[in-house]
Amino acid sequence: MIANNQCGIFSSSSVELTKDDILSAMKSISGYIDITPSDFQEIYKIAFRHAIERLSRLVKAEDIMTRDVVSVAQDTLLSETAAIMEAANVSGVPVVDGDNFIMGIISEKDFLEKMGGKKNGSFMGVIAECLSNRGCVAMPIREKSAKDVMTFPVITAQRSNTISELSKMLAEHQINRIPVVDGKGRLVGIVSRGDIVESYCAKVF
Template sequence: MKGEKMDSDSNRTFDISEEDIYEAMKEIEGYLDITPGDFRALYAIAHRHAITRLATSVKAGDVMTRDVVFVEKGTPLAEVADRMAREGVSGVPVIQDQKVVGVISEKDFVFAMGGEALRSFMAVVAHCLGNKGCAALPMRHQAAEHIMTQPALTVSMETPLSKVANIMAENNLNRVPVVDSEGKLLGIIARADIVQTSCTVIIPSEGMRPSSEGVA
């Protein structure tokens, strides 16, 4: 079925008109020796600088989840799968001596069940429905260390959130552990954390909107 064509108005980028600028300037008490065009250019530059400043000022430690679901390196895969299901997470850090040594995710389970042949979830479903047996049975006696992705990509609490986002995008990650200087687990950042924080930075609350005080 063909998709409906999206109305062109829904694709328009939000912009500020000169009328908006005139109305804004009228609300500021006192005399302003500035043209609407200058004001518009100044606002655009200031807005860009503000977003960049806020994005780089937010650190991994500011948004990470501290109560992290994790497993030990020797945890049986049956227990790992059960814990991930109960906690409602799609991936967990793998720990040895309190240090992050890897990460295990749903993708690792899928790949371990069939390698290249069963690399997607639906391929596993098709395999099972084809009466070929459960693809997970060979993993019954394996532990987290056998299928985890290693070494784990990690960040520190001081890593700017913008850099965390780049690391996740470049490596196609859904989460990244936050560790201290010794590699010990402190927290974890998921894509949802970055999206939520980015929306907060780009769409300011009432308390963050610019004030007209001191403008003359």
């Protein structure tokens, strides 16, 4: 499951009720309630957890995916690819062929690694490399295209995958987004960590 500090609703422990909250709630209910505040608190935690688990099974990729996906072709120059990503304010884009079949995916991490950021490259690592060499470390890849740096094969999802399954896939593969494909492997959408967080927030609130 995604870290609960992004939305504050992913586990019962992230929504703590005080005894005053419980007593106020119990007093607002007309009639007699034969239950202690501690019992009520425990029931609430269990019910909340079940509700979150139920929602995670009901919501599918097709319900939350971005359908108008920003993508690039395999022969798109990296300079153009970077400009497209910057204009769309995204950190990764799928690479597709002329029939919209997904061939790979390219992210900021791919750029960083090719620019000297090494395997676990970071932006500051590239800056350090650039400054130590007194030159632009992007020059060697300036004329390369998306196919030269993209990651493949690509981890993909189906429209029917639940957000619980999507969350697990993102966590297991340590990725921030997952393309959604149809039965033939053609790109139909993309789901990011942010999309999953927002779906939980929308359903609960």
